[in-house]
Amino acid sequence: MISSKKFTRNKQEKINLIYDTFFKLVLEQGYHKTSTNHVAKLAEISIGTIYKYFPRGKEDIIRKYFEESMETFLENHNLEMMNDENIRDYLHRFVLDLFKTHEENKGYNLAFRSAIQSDKTLYNAHKEKIVNFFKDTVQKLRKTNENFEQFSEKKLVDVFIFMYNLVNAILYHHLSVMELFDTDDKFVEYLSNLAAFSLKYYFETYSYNKTAINQ
Amino acid sequence: MISSKKFTRNKQEKINLIYDTFFKLVLEQGYHKTSTNHVAKLAEISIGTIYKYFPRGKEDIIRKYFEESMETFLENHNLEMMNDENIRDYLHRFVLDLFKTHEENKGYNLAFRSAIQSDKTLYNAHKEKIVNFFKDTVQKLRKTNENFEQFSEKKLVDVFIFMYNLVNAILYHHLSVMELFDTDDKFVEYLSNLAAFSLKYYFETYSYNKTAINQ
Amino acid sequence: MISSKKFTRNKQEKINLIYDTFFKLVLEQGYHKTSTNHVAKLAEISIGTIYKYFPRGKEDIIRKYFEESMETFLENHNLEMMNDENIRDYLHRFVLDLFKTHEENKGYNLAFRSAIQSDKTLYNAHKEKIVNFFKDTVQKLRKTNENFEQFSEKKLVDVFIFMYNLVNAILYHHLSVMELFDTDDKFVEYLSNLAAFSLKYYFETYSYNKTAINQ
Amino acid sequence: MISSKKFTRNKQEKINLIYDTFFKLVLEQGYHKTSTNHVAKLAEISIGTIYKYFPRGKEDIIRKYFEESMETFLENHNLEMMNDENIRDYLHRFVLDLFKTHEENKGYNLAFRSAIQSDKTLYNAHKEKIVNFFKDTVQKLRKTNENFEQFSEKKLVDVFIFMYNLVNAILYHHLSVMELFDTDDKFVEYLSNLAAFSLKYYFETYSYNKTAINQ
DNA sequence: AATGAATGAGAATTCATTCAT
C-alpha cells in the first residue's frame, strides 16, 4: 500500500531534474559526450522516463528548454517604455539580465550551440523568436514614441537584433571560451557602454547613409 | 613523371585533403555528427590513412590544424612596428585578416569550439598560444616605442588579449550563429571601430584607476 | 508463466550464456581470434548486452569469471581438518577437484593465460587470491593441529602454494598443450602421488636446512 | 656511391633482429597486443622487410623460430649414450639445458602457447618433432643398451615424451605464470629429482601392469 | 506512468598485408 518511492515527483519536477542534470553534464564534459543514459543514471530516473517527456532525446531536451527559457526571458523584458531619457538604464538592465541568464545557463548555451550545428529547424526557431520579439517591441515603440518614427521599422528591428546578438556573442565568449574581464561588474559595465556605442554607431552610419541618399 | 592513382599524393596533400573534408563535413552537419569513417569515404582515402596522420582521430585533426593555423596566423602578424600614428591601420588590417581567416575556417571554428568542451588540454594550449604571442609582441613594442612604456607589460598584454577575444567572439557569432551585418565591408569597418573604442575604453578605465591610486 | 523470446532470461542466465559462449569459442579458435561480436552472434544476444554486463569486453569476461570461479573453488575446499592421517585423502580429493575444474574450464584457462600476458592487475589479483587462501588455511591448521606448528607459517604457506602451482602447471599442460596420460584416473593418481612426493621433498629439504642451521 | 645505411645487415642478422624484437615485445605486452608494425618500428626496419622474410607475419615468425630452435635444441641433445649408470647425470643436464633454453626464450614460449591455440598445424608440427626425436633416440638406445630392450619401443618413447612434457609444463609455469622456487639451482635440482621420480613411477606402474598381464 | 534490459546501427580504432617506388 505504501509507495516504494520516498516521494513521488510530479511531472514538472522530473522535467526540471532532467534539464538540470543534462546541462550540468554538458558543462562538465561537453555536449557530444553527454548521453541520455548517463543523464538517467545521474538523475536517478529511468531512461524510459526521459524518453517519455522528451521523445527525441537530447534534441528535445534542448529544444524544449530553449522554448521555455526564451519565452520567459523575452516575456520579462518589456522594452516598450524605453525613450531617449531612460534608454541607458534600459540597456543596462537588459544587459545585466542577459548576463545573469547566461551565467545560470552555461551548460544550456554550450548544448544549444552544438545542437544548432546539426538542427537547422532549431536554428530557425531561435532566429524567428528573436525577430518576432523585436518586431513586436519596435511596433509598440513606434506607436508610443515619436523619436522612433524617424527610422524605418526594419531598421529599428535590425538595430535591436544586432545589439542582442552582439551582447550574446560577447557573453558567450566570456563565459564559455575565455574570460574578458576579471569582475562581473566591470564586464556588465563594459557591455552596457558597448551597447550604447554600437547603437550610436549603427544609427549614425545609417543616418549618414540616409542623408547621403536623400541629398 | 605523372603518377598513377594510388600512392599519388604526398603527405601534406593528404593531410590537407583530410582537413578540408573534415571541416567541410563539420560545417554541413556539425561536429558530433561528423565521423572519421565518413571523412574517409568522402575524401576517397582509407580510414587507415586518417589514423596514420591523426592517431587519435577527430581530436588530433582539430589539434594539429589548430597548431598549424595559429602558428601561421600569428607568425604573419608582426605588430612590433605599431605606433600612435599607424595604430588604426594596424587594427584594421589585423581585424580584416582575422575576418578572412574565420571566413575560410568556419568548419574548423565550429569543430574547435565543440572540441574544447571536452578537451581541456586543447583549451589550455589555445589560451597559452594567445598569451605567449601577445606577451612577446608587447615586450618588443615596449622596447621600441616610448608610448607603450607608460603602461605595465601585464596591462598591455591584457588589452591585446581582450581585443583579440572580443573580435573573435563577434566574428564567430557573425559567421556561425547569426549574421550581424549584411556586407563584409561594413562588418570589418564596425569591428575596427569597435576595437579602437574598446582599446580606448580599456586604457581610460585603467588610467583612471592608476591615477586614483597615484594620488 | 512461460515468457516470450525477448527479455526472457534473467541476468545470471545471460551472464552464464556469455561465459559459455565465449569460452567455447576460445577453446575452438584461441583467445585472440575470439571477438565480442562473434560471441554475441553465437549466443544470439546483442553486442550491447555483452557490454552491459562486461563494460570492458573480453577483459571483463575473464576477470569476472576468474573472481567467481576462484571464489567458488576455494570456498569449497576447506583443508582445515587435514592431519597426518588423512592428508593423502585430502590431497587426492583436492587434485581430483582441480582436475575436474580444469577439464570443465579449458576455454577459460586458455583465455586466462592469454589475458594475464597483458593485464598485470589480473595477474596480481590471481596471485593474491591464492596466497590469501593458503595463508588463511595454514593459520587455521596451525591452531588445530600440533604437527603443523613445527613449521613456520611462511614455510607452510609456501609449500601449499608450491603444490597448488605444480598441480596446476601439469593439469594445464595435459589438458591444453599435450596429453600426459591416456586415462583420467591414471593422471589423477599420478598427480596425487606427485603432490605427496613434492610435499615430502619440500619438507625434507627444509628440515635438512633447519637441522643444519640448528647444529 | 656511399651506402646511406651505416652498415648493411645481412639476411640472418635481420631475421635475428626480428626474432629478438618480436619476442621482447611479446614478453612485455603479450602476444595478441604485439603487432608486426610495432616490431618493424622498434627494430627500425620496414614492415615490408618483415613480410619479405616472414610472408605470413607473426604466424611465420613463431613457426620459423620454432623450427630452428627445436632443431637446434634436439640436435644438441644426444641421449644415445645414456645407461643405468649415467642416467641421473643425463637427466640433470637435459633438465638444466631445458631450463636455460626456457629462460632465454620466455617471449617465444608465450607466443608459441598463444599461437598453437589457433594454429593446429603448428601444434601438430610441434608434437611430431618431439615424437620423432624420441623415437629416434629410443631406437638407438635399444640397439646399444640391453636394459632398454625389456621395454617396448612405444613404451619407452612414451616415457621420454612424458618426462619432456612434464619438465616443460613446470618450467613454463615457473617462468611465465608463477615462480615455484626462489633460486634457479633449487629449481633445477627439484626438476631432476622429479624427473627421476616420474621415470621410476612410470616404469613401475608399467611393469606392474605388464606382469599382471603376463600372469 | 515508470522501469531498465535489450537492441543494433554506427562510430572509433587496430593491424595484417599489399604494392608502387
Next chain:
DNA sequence: TATGAATGAATTCTCATTCAT
C-alpha cells in the same frame, strides 16, 4: 632488396531508442 604509405576488413565500444513488464 628494402621501403613505408596506403588499404580496409575486422574489432572494440557507444549510445539513442524501443518495449515487455
